[in-house]
Amino acid sequence: MNLTITDVRLTPILVADPPLLNTQGVHQPYTPRLIVEVETADGTTGIGETYGDTKYLELARPFAEKLIGRQVSDLNGLFVVADEVVVDRSRVSGQVDVGGLRGVQTADKLRLSVVSGFEVACLDALGKALGLPVHALLGGKVRDAVEYSAYLFYKWAGHPAGVRAEKDDWGAAVDPAGVVEQARRFTERYGFTSFKLKGGVFPPDEEIAAVRALAEAFPGHPLRLDPNGAWSVETSLKVAHELGDVLEYLEDPTLGTAAMAEVAARTGVPLATNMCVTTFAEIKEAFTRDAVQVVLSDHHYWGGLRNTQQLAAICRTFGVGVSMHSNTHLGISLAAMTHVASTVPNLHHACDSHYPWQSEDVLTERLTFDGGRVAVPDAPGLGVELDRDRLAELHRRWLDDDGCLRDRDDAAAMRVADPGWVTPSVPRW
Numbered sequence: 001m002n003l004t005i006t007d008v009r010l011t012p013i014l015v016a017d018p019p020l021l022n023t024q025g026v027h028q029p030y031t032p033r034l035i036v037e038v039e040t041a042d043g044t045t046g047i048g049e050t051y052g053d054t055k056y057l058e059l060a061r062p063f064a065e066k067l068i069g070r071q072v073s074d075l076n077g078l079f080v081v082a083d084e085v086v087v088d089r090s091r092v093s094g095q096v097d098v099g100g101l102r103g104v105q106t107a108d109k110l111r112l113s114v115v116s117g118f119e120v121a122c123l124d125a126l127g128k129a130l131g132l133p134v135h136a137l138l139g140g141k142v143r144d145a146v147e148y149s150a151y152l153f154y155k156w157a158g159h160p161a162g163v164r165a166e167k168d169d170w171g172a173a174v175d176p177a178g179v180v181e182q183a184r185r186f187t188e189r190y191g192f193t194s195f196k197l198k199g200g201v202f203p204p205d206e207e208i209a210a211v212r213a214l215a216e217a218f219p220g221h222p223l224r225l226d227p228n229g230a231w232s233v234e235t236s237l238k239v240a241h242e243l244g245d246v247l248e249y250l251e252d253p254t255l256g257t258a259a260m261a262e263v264a265a266r267t268g269v270p271l272a273t274n275m276c277v278t279t280f281a282e283i284k285e286a287f288t289r290d291a292v293q294v295v296l297s298d299h300h301y302w303g304g305l306r307n308t309q310q311l312a313a314i315c316r317t318f319g320v321g322v323s324m325h326s327n328t329h330l331g332i333s334l335a336a337m338t339h340v341a342s343t344v345p346n347l348h349h350a351c352d353s354h355y356p357w358q359s360e361d362v363l364t365e366r367l368t369f370d371g372g373r374v375a376v377p378d379a380p381g382l383g384v385e386l387d388r389d390r391l392a393e394l395h396r397r398w399l400d401d402d403g404c405l406r407d408r409d410d411a412a413a414m415r416v417a418d419p420g421w422v423t424p425s426v427p428r429w
């Protein structure tokens with residue numbers, strides 16, 4: 001067995017995305033992702049997936065070059081290599097990431113978001129070479145299936161007229177009835193039993209009404225509302241008060257650890273975050289101030305599957321819950337999320353996943369949800385296979401794009417429908 005990396009292929013693609021609304025705007029009709037393939041001297045290949053915007057590609061290319069000649073088993077070495085990759089200062093605004101709503105942008109976070117795609121590819125290759133599933137390389141699964149929640153979005157029926165886009169059959173959801181109808185489809189199609197509504201889109205009273213409607217339609221089911229920091233402390237407290245009896249948790253009601261701590265001190269509703277605890281450096285302040293009760297991990301920006309396990313261990317130590325955040329992603333990442341989630345003993349909340357919104361994939365076979373759960377693959381590596389023809393088609397779409405879609409920008413996508421739209425300043429309400 002020769003596990004020396006001899007080739008690394010990076011394939012940026014554009015994948016169809018429905019017109020999902022969030023506080024910054026609307027999803028573009030196609031969103032960028034990067035597919036990573038590593039190949040070893042004995043011909044074993046491993047695949048990974050991460051963000052595909054230019055700022056990630058810029059780092060992934062020199063990173064890939066530095067991997068040639070290293071061992072796929074040298075996972076710690078990936079972080080050493082990452083530190084050698086120079087981040088263009090202009091890419092690090094210090095602001096909340098415009099496309100992803102995942103906290104402040106830093107050079108390290110950019111690097112870790114690239115490392116994660118390579119770490120998953122290396123684990124996939126290593127698992128295939130050793131005949132072991134990725135979860136075994138991570139210490140072994142403690143469950144055979146991972147539970148996901150239905151990720152509900154306010155949504156238009158279609159992208160704006162005249163915009164090239166793929167059609168979807170989800171219909172519009174811009175009021176409580178539409179949200180409940182969407183939730184019903186999620187349960188019928190995938191069997192989900194818990195629901196998260198992406199909020200921060202309409203005034204809080206409308207979103208409270210939507211969650212109330214969900215609670216009536218699905219009594220006793222766990223519900224979450226996530227406005228991505230769009231509310232003031234007082235508004236957050238009002239929503240917590242009005243929905244306290246039905247919420248499993250309130251996700252990032254307000255922006256920043258200090259404001260979250262203030263809300264947490266004045267409500268019994270647990271607060272979850274994928275915005276104020278997004279790096280190891282942010283943990284100490286948030287935990288000591290009791291600002292968050294659940295951290296939503298995301299292997300993409302935490303730096304991979306093993307860092308996710310470390311985050312979970314820290315959460316366990318501090319008695320803080322852990323679950324999983326998701327951005328637009330394909331089946332490679334869902335497989336990776338499922339493998340790592342299967343190894344985390346203290347995962348007591350259903351994980352988020354955008355996967356049901358993605359009608360396109362680069363796998364020969366899509367992963368499926370049964371009763372809201374994904375079975376943990378036991379085949380070697382991630383247990384999924386790349387469809388090269390499909391990858392080539394989606395890459396062709398990326399090549400053909402004039403550059404407008406290669407960097408996700410939800411506010412720009414919103415301006416197509418509403419030319420005066422600017423990213424709302426926070427707190428919005």
Ligand SMILES: O=C([O-])C(=O)C[C@H](O)[C@@H](O)C(=O)[O-]
Binds near residue numbers: 099100102327
């Ligand atoms: O806070 C969250 O859960 C997210 O950031 C998830 C996604 O980015 C979501 O808001 C989106 O894609 O519109």
Ligand SMILES: [Mg+2]
Binds near residue numbers: 273
């Ligand atoms: Mg969130």
